[in-house]
Amino acid sequence: MYRPVTLLLLAGFLLAACTPGEASNASALTEPVPGTAAASSGSQPVAGPLVGSGEGASELALLDRMVPPGSFRQLAWSAGISFEGTSTDTPVLVAHGSGAGPVLCLTAAVHGDELNGIEIVRRVLHEIEPGSLSGTVVGLPIVNLHGFRRGSRYLPDRRDLNRFFPGNANGSAASRIAWSLFDNVIRHCDALVDIHTGSLNRTNLPQLRADLSNAEVRDLSEGFGDIVLLHSPGPDGSLRRAATDAGIPAVTLEAGEPMRVDAAKVNEGVAGVFRLLDALGMLPGDSPLPAGEPVYYRSSWIRADHGGILLTVTQLGQRVEIGDVLGIVTDPVSSEQNIIYATISGKVVGMALNQVVMPGFAAFNIAVETDMADVSRVAAGRATEAGPGLQSSWDDGLSDGEE
Numbered sequence: 001m002y003r004p005v006t007l008l009l010l011a012g013f014l015l016a017a018c019t020p021g022e023a024s025n026a027s028a029l030t031e032p033v034p035g036t037a038a039a040s041s042g043s044q045p046v047a048g049p050l051v052g053s054g055e056g057a058s059e060l061a062l063l064d065r066m067v068p069p070g071s072f073r074q075l076a077w078s079a080g081i082s083f084e085g086t087s088t089d090t091p092v093l094v095a096h097g098s099g100a101g102p103v104l105c106l107t108a109a110v111h112g113d114e115l116n117g118i119e120i121v122r123r124v125l126h127e128i129e130p131g132s133l134s135g136t137v138v139g140l141p142i143v144n145l146h147g148f149r150r151g152s153r154y155l156p157d158r159r160d161l162n163r164f165f166p167g168n169a170n171g172s173a174a175s176r177i178a179w180s181l182f183d184n185v186i187r188h189c190d191a192l193v194d195i196h197t198g199s200l201n202r203t204n205l206p207q208l209r210a211d212l213s214n215a216e217v218r219d220l221s222e223g224f225g226d227i228v229l230l231h232s233p234g235p236d237g238s239l240r241r242a243a244t245d246a247g248i249p250a251v252t253l254e255a256g257e258p259m260r261v262d263a264a265k266v267n268e269g270v271a272g273v274f275r276l277l278d279a280l281g282m283l284p285g286d287s288p289l290p291a292g293e294p295v296y297y298r299s300s301w302i303r304a305d306h307g308g309i310l311l312t313v314t315q316l317g318q319r320v321e322i323g324d325v326l327g328i329v330t331d332p333v334s335s336e337q338n339i340i341y342a343t344i345s346g347k348v349v350g351m352a353l354n355q356v357v358m359p360g361f362a363a364f365n366i367a368v369e370t371d372m373a374d375v376s377r378v379a380a381g382r383a384t385e386a387g388p389g390l391q392s393s394w395d396d397g398l399s400d401g402e403e
């Protein structure tokens with residue numbers, strides 16, 4: 001599939017014209033996605049002239065190891081930070097293709113309780129056939145192993161790792177871990193997909209968050225094909241923002257809720273990543289995956305104004321109009337009920353699960369369809385034509401632990 005992304009991302013690569021080493025495919029092929037590398041017959045790589053030239057890949061140097069072309073390896077990254085007297089090795093899965101191409105990195109569980117991304121990374125890495133891959137896919141299924149083991153979003157010192165990138169070698173524990181990951185792995189990536197879920201007791205429709213004012217990031221986003229695409233530069237200190245700032249185009253893929261593995265959302269995420277691999281010219285075959293176009297959205301949170309027990313009425317992905325009932329908050333003592341109405345019309349792309357809420361709780365994330373021209377105006381800080389009142393009620397929910 002020819003897209004601008006292919007050329008843009010491949011443009012910076014130095015292609016070594018050496019002979020590919022002996023292929024050793026150690027990947028376990030499970031549940032191949034129809035139309036992906038694992039399911040298709042191996043044929044000539046498609047896409048841009050750089051990849052399509054049939055150039056072979058050279059050995060990949062990563063984390064003090066050499067990975068031969070056409071092979072799958074499990075490497076280890078350690079931040080060298082000890083909380084329990086021993087430092088912990090974090091698995092890094094590498095599918096290094098026989099053909100030259102970009103290094104696409106996938107990170108998951110930067111927040112240790114976000115499980116869907118772990119499964120997405122596992123599926124992608126084990127479904128890829130390195131022998132017919134052009135480029136490299138590096139997957140870190142569980143970046144925050146400390147948090148994962150405790151079922152926690154945070155590091156043991158209660159810090160949010162995704163606010164400390166690119167980190168500092170001499171900073172706090174969180175800052176040192178961030179620095180180690182950024183320096184040892186992320187700087188070796190040509191593009192990054194950081195996979196998240198909604199924060200505690202909230203769930204997200206599969207969607208991309210991306211700084212669409214950056215042309216390379218926009219092209220990367222469009223490689224996912226048909227997906228909800230929200231413009232945001234990303235929180236300060238987030239992995240995707242730091243990577244983008246370092247010249248590595250990055251997006252956040254959101255899917256589902258923490259502490260749960262949701263098969264349908266995992267499937268959507270895996271399919272989106274394979275469409276991206278196809279768009280980047282990394283997959284074999286001359287029949288491109290059906291992709292469709294992403295749809296641009298701007299979103300704003302609607303908050304509960306009363307405390308009590310929230311029962312949601314709307315559904316994730318539902319289209320709502322101004323005045324529709326989204327949920328009901330009931331005071332458990334007085335039995336007083338307060339209804340949360342939609343104050344903008346749009347698509348429900350994120351929402352709270354049923355729970356006890358305080359006044360001010362970010363309950364429903366409503367996205368309004370827009371176009372790239374409007375996104376560009378918003379990104380540039382200029383006035384927008386999309387939806388009267390939208391600007392004044394703009395609420396990205398970042399202080400509520402988003403992303």
Ligand SMILES: [Zn+2]
Pocket residue numbers: 110111114195196197198402403
């Ligand atoms: Zn997260």
